[in-house]
Amino acid sequence: MAPSTVHFVILAALLFGIGAAGVLLRRSGIAILLGIELMLNAGNLALVAFARQHGSLDGQVFVFFVMAVAAAEVAVGLALLVAIFRKQQAIDVDRLAIMRW
Amino acid sequence: MVMAVFVVAAVLAVVSALAAVSHRDPVVNVLSLVVTFFCVAVCFALLGAHFLAAAQVLIYAGAILVLFLFVIMLLGAPQTANDEARRPVQRTAGLALAAIVVVGGALLALTMQAVPPAAPVGSNAHAIGTAMLTTHAFSFELVSVLLLAAMVGALVLVRRKQ
Amino acid sequence: MLNLLWLVLAFPLAGAVVLLAGARRFTHRTTAAVGVGATGLSLLVALGVLASYAGRHGEVVTQTLYRWIAAGDFSVEVAFRLDPLSAVMLFFVTFVGFLIHVYSTGYMHDEPPTAFARYFAYLNLFMFAMLTLVLGANLLVLFVGWEGVGLCSYLLIGFYFEKDWCAAAGKKAFVVNRIGDFGFLLAIFMAFKAFGTVDMAGLQAAMAADPAAAARWATPIALLLFVGAVGKSAQLPLYVWLPDAMAGPTPVSALIHAATMVTAGVYMVARTSFVYALSPTALLVVAVVGGLTAVFAATIGLAQNDIKKVLAYSTVSQLGYMFMGAGAGAFTAAIFHVFTHAFFKACLFLGSGSVIHACGGEQDMRKMGGLRHHMKATYWTFLVATLALAGIPVFAGFFSKDEILAKVFAAGAGNLHGYGKVYLVLWGLGVAGAFLTAFYMFRAVYMTFFGSFRGGPEAEHHLHESPGVMVWPLRILAAGSVVVGFVGIGFFGPRFNLFERFLHPVAPGVEVEGWHAGPALEVGLIALSVGVAVAGILLARRFYFGPDAGAIPARLATAWPRLYRTVANKYWVDEGYDAAIVRPTNRLAWWLWKGLDTVVIDGVLVSLAFFTEIAGDLLRFVQTGNVRNYALMVLGGAVAAAAWLLL
Numbered sequence: 001m002a003p004s005t006v007h008f009v010i011l012a013a014l015l016f017g018i019g020a021a022g023v024l025l026r027r028s029g030i031a032i033l034l035g036i037e038l039m040l041n042a043g044n045l046a047l048v049a050f051a052r053q054h055g056s057l058d059g060q061v062f063v064f065f066v067m068a069v070a071a072a073e074v075a076v077g078l079a080l081l082v083a084i085f086r087k088q089q090a091i092d093v094d095r096l097a098i099m100r101w
Numbered sequence: 102m103v104m105a106v107f108v109v110a111a112v113l114a115v116v117s118a119l120a121a122v123s124h125r126d127p128v129v130n131v132l133s134l135v136v137t138f139f140c141v142a143v144c145f146a147l148l149g150a151h152f153l154a155a156a157q158v159l160i161y162a163g164a165i166l167v168l169f170l171f172v173i174m175l176l177g178a179p180q181t182a183n184d185e186a187r188r189p190v191q192r193t194a195g196l197a198l199a200a201i202v203v204v205g206g207a208l209l210a211l212t213m214q215a216v217p218p219a220a221p222v223g224s225n226a227h228a229i230g231t232a233m234l235t236t237h238a239f240s241f242e243l244v245s246v247l248l249l250a251a252m253v254g255a256l257v258l259v260r261r262k263q
Numbered sequence: 264m265l266n267l268l269w270l271v272l273a274f275p276l277a278g279a280v281v282l283l284a285g286a287r288r289f290t291h292r293t294t295a296a297v298g299v300g301a302t303g304l305s306l307l308v309a310l311g312v313l314a315s316y317a318g319r320h321g322e323v324v325t326q327t328l329y330r331w332i333a334a335g336d337f338s339v340e341v342a343f344r345l346d347p348l349s350a351v352m353l354f355f356v357t358f359v360g361f362l363i364h365v366y367s368t369g370y371m372h373d374e375p376p377t378a379f380a381r382y383f384a385y386l387n388l389f390m391f392a393m394l395t396l397v398l399g400a401n402l403l404v405l406f407v408g409w410e411g412v413g414l415c416s417y418l419l420i421g422f423y424f425e426k427d428w429c430a431a432a433g434k435k436a437f438v439v440n441r442i443g444d445f446g447f448l449l450a451i452f453m454a455f456k457a458f459g460t461v462d463m464a465g466l467q468a469a470m471a472a473d474p475a476a477a478a479r480w481a482t483p484i485a486l487l488l489f490v491g492a493v494g495k496s497a498q499l500p501l502y503v504w505l506p507d508a509m510a511g512p513t514p515v516s517a518l519i520h521a522a523t524m525v526t527a528g529v530y531m532v533a534r535t536s537f538v539y540a541l542s543p544t545a546l547l548v549v550a551v552v553g554g555l556t557a558v559f560a561a562t563i564g565l566a567q568n569d570i571k572k573v574l575a576y577s578t579v580s581q582l583g584y585m586f587m588g589a590g591a592g593a594f595t596a597a598i599f600h601v602f603t604h605a606f607f608k609a610c611l612f613l614g615s616g617s618v619i620h621a622c623g624g625e626q627d628m629r630k631m632g633g634l635r636h637h638m639k640a641t642y643w644t645f646l647v648a649t650l651a652l653a654g655i656p657v658f659a660g661f662f663s664k665d666e667i668l669a670k671v672f673a674a675g676a677g678n679l680h681g682y683g684k685v686y687l688v689l690w691g692l693g694v695a696g697a698f699l700t701a702f703y704m705f706r707a708v709y710m711t712f713f714g715s716f717r718g719g720p721e722a723e724h725h726l727h728e729s730p731g732v733m734v735w736p737l738r739i740l741a742a743g744s745v746v747v748g749f750v751g752i753g754f755f756g757p758r759f760n761l762f763e764r765f766l767h768p769v770a771p772g773v774e775v776e777g778w779h780a781g782p783a784l785e786v787g788l789i790a791l792s793v794g795v796a797v798a799g800i801l802l803a804r805r806f807y808f809g810p811d812a813g814a815i816p817a818r819l820a821t822a823w824p825r826l827y828r829t830v831a832n833k834y835w836v837d838e839g840y841d842a843a844i845v846r847p848t849n850r851l852a853w854w855l856w857k858g859l860d861t862v863v864i865d866g867v868l869v870s871l872a873f874f875t876e877i878a879g880d881l882l883r884f885v886q887t888g889n890v891r892n893y894a895l896m897v898l899g900g901a902v903a904a905a906a907w908l909l910l
Contacts, residue, residue, distance in 0.1 A: 023898070041141050072248050082175065198898055
């Protein structure tokens with residue numbers, strides 16, 4: 001028996017959930033960005049699975065673009081992290097609560 | 102045989118993802134994530150998206166995570182102190198939400214028909230290349246502009262004020 | 264020439280706009296040129312239009328300017344209607360209006376230039392509104408003019424608005440008019456509901472086509488229209504604004520409160536005569552109100568000492584006569600009296616203005632006297648006009664008043680609609696009123712122009728005849744008071760009554776069946792009304808002329824002091840209205856303000872703001888500033904959106 005679309009989507013859901021938990025539960029900026037990357041990957045996996053199911057190539061092209069965008073986003077995110085580190089000598093995002101009431 | 106490969110890759114992916122998300126040491130996080138990305142690349146290959154599998158390894162494992170490592174080294178592998186104010190509401194809500202996402206996604210997946218994937222058509226890289234440069238040419242160009250913007254943005258953000 | 268009809272309205276409107284715009288910069292001469300010029304041009308165009316119309320034998324000419332309202336099936340055009348009735352009104356409104364404008368340049372000369380310009384602007388605006396009223400082809404355009412003259416009346420009565428009592432008089436006129444206007448509006452709504460149109464011709468056709476509906480709706484519509492007339496034409500019980508309106512400049516009283524605006528009610532009744540013809544009840548109400556007002560106002564006029572107030576009550580009384588005639592079905596006779604009344608009443612008011620001007624602003628007749636030596640032209644014109652008002656033969660008022668009395672008597676003797684007795688009583692009231700009219704008018708004449716001057720030596724030095732611009736209109740109007748009566752001689756039968764023949768197609772009277780006055784009876788009735796008038800004159804002469812002038816009235820006043828005080832205080836009507844209506848309304852308004860407005864309405868607004876504030880206070884807790892919280896919210900929102908889309 002070959003793995004079908006359902007298997008891949010369930011895996012993608014798992015990975016997405018783990019990534020989400022990482023984003024929401026960790027205090028370090030790096031960990032949050034890693035979680036985001038994980039979520040993106042999960043999405044990619046689901047996309048490719050569905051593309052394969054429908055026999056269309058558009059999903060894979062989409063995934064390629066998502067990878068490019070993820071790369072760009074990581075670059076900017078890490079640059080932000082560096083700037084924050086310069087300011088507060090730590091990458092604890094809980095210390096960034098300036099925009100509060 | 103294919104199923105066995107899939108199961109191994111899936112289990113490894115989940116385990117290393119958990120490690121990537123929960124370990125204290127950021128270097129361990131990143132390296133675990135590399136393993137996860139490799140497993141996802143295997144899944145891509147199983148799905149017949151060979152080009153994407155290669156791209157995944159190249160871009161994600163090879164470029165993005167390396168960048169992560171650079172920044173971690175630059176910042177001196179900082180770790181966050183865990184004794185500051187815990188946020189019970191945030192933790193509970195976060196866990197709950199993540200659980201909802203997983204369960205919801207799984208349930209949704211299960212309601213779908215288990216259609217075996219169709220056979221791939223021709224060389225994957227060739228097909229994707231053609232598609233990108235003809236049907237999706239506009240998006241292709243836009244993404245290059247986006248990358249340029251990201252580069253400039255990153256440079257601007259880290260510039261020290263003179 | 265007939266298609267220039269709209270110019271008659273356009274010139275005064277343009278004059279008003281120009282004068283209002285340039286009020287601060289114009290000199291007296293410019294203002295007079297614009298104001299009088301606009302009215303003069305209007306008069307010329309009107310005369311031209313009438314000359315073209317003369318050969319049309321009473322055909323109805325309509326000029327439509329544009330479509331004003333278009334809502335589904337219902338449409339109203341701004342349209343003007345020229346027929347014999349509006350032709351008559353058009354003539355004397357523009358003619359008398361022009362003369363009064365000329366007179367005003369002299370009378371208002373002492374005003375500062377801005378006030379002078381303001382006065383002529385309002386006067387021109389009034390001409391525009393009055394002409395709109397007269398020429399309106401449908402009830403809505405007529406109502407626009409109706410409201411417009413009310414507005415100008417308010418503006419002009421309160422012309423000296425720095426004085427509290429003048430401003431109050433203007434306000435009173437407007438408010439009382441409004442009550443009448445409310446009835447008028449209800450009538451328009453009813454006409455539309457019942458017949459689907461407010462156009463005069465259309466309404467007449469609709470009522471002819473559906474007699475059953477016409478019979479049902481005629482009485483309420485007619486009565487409501489009459490409510491409007493009661494307000495505008497100062498009949499019982501809404502006459503109270505007219506005497507107070509004397510606070511305005513005298514030419515205003517002449518134009519608005521004698522010749523034109525107050526006659527709008529009579530015009531409107533004649534215009535809608537086809538409605539009244541179908542409702543005996545409404546006709547009776549009109550006649551009764553008119554007759555009672557005629558006598559009531561005449562009694563008040565007996566004890567007034569202000570010359571303008573005497574004329575004001577006289578106007579109310581004469582308007583009562585007009586409605587009495589209309590109520591007896593004699594619409595042409597009523598309009599004829601409107602026509603003659605315009606000339607001699609305007610002449611009387613302008614003459615009183617001349618007198619007041621000479622006496623340095625004094626209006627109390629007890630401080631006048633012997634003026635006929637100092638102001639010959641004013642005296643003779645005033646006398647001629649008084650004779651016309653009293654109904655002495657040859658003068659115009661005789662023909663018109665007599666016509667009304669004859670028609671009312673005919674309605675009584677011929678038992679019109681079964682109300683014969685009522686009409687006979689009204690006729691008796693009319694005769695009594697003629698006596699009183701002659702009496703109090705000649706009382707005024709004797710007190711003002713005869714005897715010796717009672718105003719003090721200083722004022723006596725200033726007595727002089729008025730300048731030419733004021734005297735010539737007096738002369739022209741006095742000549743008119745003599746001459747215009749001849750177009751409506753009713754004695755020789757309808758064939759010789761030019762006026763009646765002219766107006767017959769549009770305002771046919773309600774004829775009494777089966778009864779016709781023989782020549783002997785007619786002569787007898789004329790002799791009675793003339794005799795009564797002469798008796799009034801003689802009694803006034805006995806009381807107010809000669810060495811012991813004023814002695815007998817003084818004795819009578821001391822003999823019955825309460826009666827005298829009641830009459831002199833206008834039967835305390837104003838005080839009654841004040842206590843019964845004005846004060847409670849003020850209290851209600853005060854309560855609505857304090858209780859309703861500040862507490863409830865302001866409270867609602869304040870609580871809205873209060874709730875917004877509280878909501879804001881609660882919502883700000885969402886902005887923790889913590890990045891992870893925000894991430895949680897974003898993810899939560901995304902999951903919710905995805906769930907909504909997928910499920």
